[in-house]
Amino acid sequence: MLDIRKIDQDPETFQSRLAARGSDLSLSEVTTLSKRRRELIVRTEELRHQKSATESSMKTADKKGPEFATFRDQMRELSKEIKELAHTLKDVEEQLNAAVLQIPNLPDEDLPVGNSDTDNRAVRDEGTKPSFPFTPKEHWELGEQLGYLDFERAVKVAQSRFSVLKGPLARLERALIQFMLDLHTETHGYTELLTPFLVNYDSMQGTGQFPKFKEDAFILERDQLALIPTAEVPVTNLHREEILNGAEMPIRYTAYTPCFRREAGSYGRDTRGLIRQHQFQKVELVQFVRPEESDAALEQLTSHAEEVLKRLGLHYRVMLLCTGDLGFSAAKTYDLEVWLPGQNAYREISSCSNFRDFQARRAGIRYRPEPNAKPQLCHTLNGSGLAVGRTLVAILENYQNEDGSITVPEVLVGYMGGKTVIK
RNA sequence: GGAGGGGUGGCCGAGCGGCUUAAGGCAGCGGUCUUGAAAACCGCCGUAGGUUUAUCCCUACCGUGGGUUCGAAUCCCACCCCCUCCGCCA
Numbered sequence: 361m362l363d364i365r366k367i368d369q370d371p372e373t374f375q376s377r378l379a380a381r382g383s384d385l386s387l388s389e390v391t392t393l394s395k396r397r398r399e400l401i402v403r404t405e406e407l408r409h410q411k412s413a414t415e416s417s418m419k420t421a422d423k424k425g426p427e428f429a430t431f432r433d434q435m436r437e438l439s440k441e442i443k444e445l446a447h448t449l450k451d452v453e454e455q456l457n458a459a460v461l462q463i464p465n466l467p468d469e470d471l472p473v474g475n476s477d478t479d480n481r482a483v484r485d486e487g488t489k490p491s492f493p494f495t496p497k498e499h500w501e502l503g504e505q506l507g508y509l510d511f512e513r514a515v516k517v518a519q520s521r522f523s524v525l526k527g528p529l530a531r532l533e534r535a536l537i538q539f540m541l542d543l544h545t546e547t548h549g550y551t552e553l554l555t556p557f558l559v560n561y562d563s564m565q566g567t568g569q570f571p572k573f574k575e576d577a578f579i580l581e582r583d584q585l586a587l588i589p590t591a592e593v594p595v596t597n598l599h600r601e602e603i604l605n606g607a608e609m610p611i612r613y614t615a616y617t618p619c620f621r622r623e624a625g626s627y628g629r630d631t632r633g634l635i636r637q638h639q640f641q642k643v644e645l646v647q648f649v650r651p652e653e654s655d656a657a658l659e660q661l662t663s664h665a666e667e668v669l670k671r672l673g674l675h676y677r678v679m680l681l682c683t684g685d686l687g688f689s690a691a692k693t694y695d696l697e698v699w700l701p702g703q704n705a706y707r708e709i710s711s712c713s714n715f716r717d718f719q720a721r722r723a724g725i726r727y728r729p730e731p732n733a734k735p736q737l738c739h740t741l742n743g744s745g746l747a748v749g750r751t752l753v754a755i756l757e758n759y760q761n762e763d764g765s766i767t768v769p770e771v772l773v774g775y776m777g778g779k780t781v782i783k
Numbered sequence: 784g785g786a787g788g789g790g791u792g793g794c795c796g797a798g799c800g801g802c803u804u805a806a807g808g809c810a811g812c813g814g815u816c817u818u819g820a821a822a823a824c825c826g827c828c829g830u831a832g833g834u835u836u837a838u839c840c841c842u843a844c845c846g847u848g849g850g851u852u853c854g855a856a857u858c859c860c861a862c863c864c865c866c867u868c869c870g871c872c873a
Contacts, residue, residue: 401833405842412842415801415854428853435853603793603830728793732812732828 361460361722368394377466380473380683385463393456400449404442411438461565462572465718467683468692474682480695481682486666487675489699490758497764498702499756500633503529505764506782509634521623521631521638525752528782532755532768533641535775536748537616540643540668544745548664550614550645555594557617558585563597566723568689568715578620578638587620591644592742596719599648603735604727610649610657614745617642634749635707641748647741648725651717654739658714662694665710665745672769674754675699677706691716694743698750702757709750712743 367374371387378385418431472481503509508529514522525533544550564570564586569577578587588594595613604611619642630636645664649657662678669676681693690713697706717737720726726735759767765783768776 398833401842405833408842411854418801418853432853439853605793730812735830 361718362463362466363717363721364390364394364456364460367391367460374466378464381464381467381686382475382684383464387463389459390456390463393452393459397449397452397456400445400452404445404449407438407442407445411435411442414438458571461722464688465686465691465715467686468714471686471692472680472682473684475684476682477679477685479682480679480685483678483680483694485675485677486670487673487699489675490701492701492760492762494762496701496757496760498633499700499753502702502756502760502764502766503634506766508782519638521636523634523637528776528779529752531776531779532772532782533748533752535772536751536755537641537643538775539671539772540745540748541614541616543668543671544614544643544645544664548612548614548667550612550664553595553598553613553615555588555591555598555615555617557588557594557620558583559588559593559597560585563593563600566597566600567593567719568722569593572688575624576622578622588617589621590619590742590744591615591617591642592646595644595646596725596740596742597723599725600723602725604648604725604738606650606727606729606733609727609738610647610653613646615644615646616748617644634753637749640750643745643748645712645743645745648727648738649741650727650729651737651739654714654716654741657739657741658692658694658712661741661743662696662712665696665712665743668746668751669696669698669709671771672751672755674751674758676709687711687713689713689715689718691718696746698754700754700757702760707750707753709754710744710746713741715740715742 362374367387367390371391375387378387414431414434418428418435472479474480497505500509500511504511506529508526510524510526514524517524541552545552558580561570561584564574564577569586569589577589580586594617595615598613599611618639620639623636623638626636634640645661647657647661666676666678676696676698679695679697681690681695686693693711693713695708696710696712698709699705700707716739719740720737725738725740727738728735755769756766759769761767761781763783765781768780768782773780
């Protein structure tokens with residue numbers, strides 16, 4: 361959520377910066393409602409002031425005298441008027457709030473301006489593409505040939521876009537989760553969390569999924585809960601409506617969760633394989649930091665996600681997203697794209713974003729810089745560290761052998777019970 | 784799911800129609816004292832909104848939303864959450 365007062369001060373600047381990310385949203389509704397809101401507040405406060413003055417006169421007045429009766433009639437009038445104004449004010453505030461919640465975050469100034477992923481800027485790449493003396497296969501082919509990846513039975517059990525991993529591939533998924541969590545907790549200093557996988561609507565609004573992207577979520581209407589689309593939701597909302605202790609910042613959390621997405625609007629894309637599923641597993645990194653530290657924190661958090669790829673020996677590149685490709689809540693995002701030789705393409709495996717105070721304002725996440733100082737909004741960041749299913753895909757495709765077997769990356773051998781080859 | 788009890792500032796906790804400007808305590812911050820620290824004493828110390836250069840000032844907030852009343856933290860209703868017991872259960 362953007363700062364309404366800042367929009368009031370300079371709507372033109374906001375309008376033009378929002379235009380950079382392709383939003384043609386008009387801010388005039390916001391400024392109009394905001395003005396109306398202030399007028400109503402001033403008027404109700406005047407009346408309330410009168411009311412409390414009258415009330416204290418009544419305390420001492422003779423309860424049976426004619427004076428008391430006059431006061432009582434005045435109070436009756438005032439109360440009625442205040443009640444009406446309060447209702448109108450509430451109405452206006454709800455409209456204003458609803459309007460502001462629809463507005464995406466402002467992109468940072470240093471982003472490439474563009475409309476789509478073709479305008480993203482490659483920042484760096486690490487590692488090298490492996491070469492194969494044979495034509496590398498795609499992961500779904502490898503997995504199904506090995507008999508450890510089953511899409512057909514997943515349809516029977518659930519629906520399309522679900523999958524079943526079996527035997528060594530199920531273990532590989534678990535090994536990856538364990539490996540990532542160990543790295544982030546033991547080397548990068550994150551605290552591990554295991555959170556609810558269902559969250560309430562307030563949480564979904566706090567991180568920006570609701571109200572605008574409600575159709576993308578799996579919702580349990582009866583219980584007023586949503587399946588989490590990412591661990592970002594329960595982890596960031598952990599501190600919703602809290603004032604954090606500045607001395608304990610930055611706060612860094614990592615959490616493994618399954619993630620559930622309807623993938624509405626992506627029909628026909630990536631229908632084959634594990635790339636785009638309704639359920640996938642992910643290890644997430646989340647940070648709560650002081651505003652002045654968030655730029656550095658994004659670089660650091662991104663490097664933490666990259667470290668996973670480096671240790672797994674996977675070639676990847678880092679893309680700085682252009683203004684038009686930015687997610688709703690993000691001010692700046694780096695995507696990590698891993699090389700998939702079977703698909704002969706780079707695919708997104710992590711997305712690391714700085715949300716500045718956008719989520720913090722929605723969710724009321726503040727901190728006290730010094731004891732007794734005024735609370736202020738903190739900055740939130742998060743990134744995948746990494747998407748586990750896509751990491752498994754990358755291992756299958758990059759570590760495949762001509763006979764269809766898969767070499768286990770060295771760092772995972774211990775997590776695989778000593779197994780060095782999946783066949 | 785059923786019965787009972789309860790939600791008051793960062794925490795504990797009093798208040799149960801107008802003497803609340805939400806007592807008191809703890810924690811925190813500043814000061815006196817001290818070689819230093821502790822203790823003691825003194826002072827400050829909730830959040831948000833409006834106004835303002837700023838101070839000031841004003842208004843709201845006692846789980847949430849309604850209602851009763853001239854007036855609600857206080858009475859009534861609904862909902863949410865927590866605790867205890869029962870039921871169910873990995």
